[in-house]
Amino acid sequence: MSASPVTVPAYWPKPNYVNPESRKGGAIAYNTVLMVVVVTIVSLRYYSRVGVLKQRLGLDDFFIGLSLVSLC
Numbered sequence: 001m002s003a004s005p006v007t008v009p010a011y012w013p014k015p016n017y018v019n020p021e022s023r024k025g026g027a028i029a030y031n032t033v034l035m036v037v038v039v040t041i042v043s044l045r046y047y048s049r050v051g052v053l054k055q056r057l058g059l060d061d062f063f064i065g066l067s068l069v070s071l072c
Contacts, residue, residue, distance in 0.1 A: 035071070042068050 042064055049055050 038068065038071070 045064070046057065046061065049057060049061065
């Protein structure tokens with residue numbers, strides 16, 4: 001693999017420091033969707049453990065809940 005020529009940065013567009021492009025809306029939407037998916041999966045795990053199998057929550061479930069709380 002060869003290195004890029006030294007003249008390549010000369011063709012880059014000028015940086016916009018006054019009004020830069022923001023991707024905040026997309027990041028918020030992406031994180032919201034993933035948080036809904038994670039909360040749904042953990043809730044289904046707890047429901048299946050307690051509601052369907054009639055078992056108590058274990059230490060692993062405690063740590064899953066703790067990590068979920070730390071994400072919010």
